[in-house]
Amino acid sequence: MSLLSPAEGWFDKKVSKDEKSWMIIALLLCISMFIWMIMWHVYGKQNPSSITYRTSTAEFSKLSEAYQKQNIVGTDAGIPVVRPQPNSDVIVMAEMWRWSPVMILQKDQAYKFHISSRDVLHGFSIQPVNMNFQVYPSYDYVLEFKPTESGEYKVICNEFCGIGHHTMIGKIVVIEKEEDLKLYGYENFKKAPAPLAEKKNEPLTETEMVLLGEQIYTLKGCAACHKTDGSSQIAPSWKGLYGKEEHVIEDGKKMTVKVDDAYIDESIKTPQKKITVGFENTPMPVFPLTDEEIKQVIAYIKSLKD
Numbered sequence: 001m002s003l004l005s006p007a008e009g010w011f012d013k014k015v016s017k018d019e020k021s022w023m024i025i026a027l028l029l030c031i032s033m034f035i036w037m038i039m040w041h042v043y044g045k046q047n048p049s050s051i052t053y054r055t056s057t058a059e060f061s062k063l064s065e066a067y068q069k070q071n072i073v074g075t076d077a078g079i080p081v082v083r084p085q086p087n088s089d090v091i092v093m094a095e096m097w098r099w100s101p102v103m104i105l106q107k108d109q110a111y112k113f114h115i116s117s118r119d120v121l122h123g124f125s126i127q128p129v130n131m132n133f134q135v136y137p138s139y140d141y142v143l144e145f146k147p148t149e150s151g152e153y154k155v156i157c158n159e160f161c162g163i164g165h166h167t168m169i170g171k172i173v174v175i176e177k178e179e180d181l182k183l184y185g186y187e188n189f190k191k192a193p194a195p196l197a198e199k200k201n202e203p204l205t206e207t208e209m210v211l212l213g214e215q216i217y218t219l220k221g222c223a224a225c226h227k228t229d230g231s232s233q234i235a236p237s238w239k240g241l242y243g244k245e246e247h248v249i250e251d252g253k254k255m256t257v258k259v260d261d262a263y264i265d266e267s268i269k270t271p272q273k274k275i276t277v278g279f280e281n282t283p284m285p286v287f288p289l290t291d292e293e294i295k296q297v298i299a300y301i302k303s304l305k306d
């Protein structure tokens, strides 16, 4: 209801001439924009291929882990780096809070990105060229991608996805020739340790345990929240963590625990049991790690001394 009631019979009054012409102009504008929408899809050199497959977060996580394990040439700030072959399928994972892998691509070569999310809705936004695509969990979104300019591009998330949203920054590096790798500090990456082949009936050495632990840290995505340089923005840093006294809350009671094997094991299996003080608002997700993998993570954390 409006403040003042309109005059009697206003609805039956004739529309004035200038109002009528504006209505026609608006209608024509609408129609032409609608036609452009369809034409742009065909002539606008749009990237989206409109190909989407149904998947599940578990299935895509497995695919992404296998892909990264097979193609890793090194790591960049805890994120696996890959150098996909031209025309190959590239598995791109969005998760709280990182894009993986970092990709080194060749200029003027085509790639087929398969993008999905491990958890919530994210937005795949390539900067500074400002291309934007939504990334849904359980959908494998196919993006045919052909970089036409070399350089370093950032991938940011443009759908708010929680407290670490602003730290979710991925990287695509486009090179023209082999020497360009130097520009981005990637020239030594081929020398990065290859994934350890599974040893049979032979106990792993401490060094191998640490390497495997680091591999879990990068491949399973712990690196998205936990840093190893002492900074604890989203989650406690792993540097100097082992043996430290940690303040935690269990059942609403504050207490102090010593970080040892048992505490780390418990923190991974039941992260919500003892919440580290200062991180009450960030839930640590449950990762299904085997006991063997947890031992490797412990070995890695132990190796990160202050």
Ligand SMILES: [Cu+2]
Pocket: 095, 121, 122, 123, 157, 158, 159, 160, 161, 165, 168
């Ligand atoms: Cu996000």
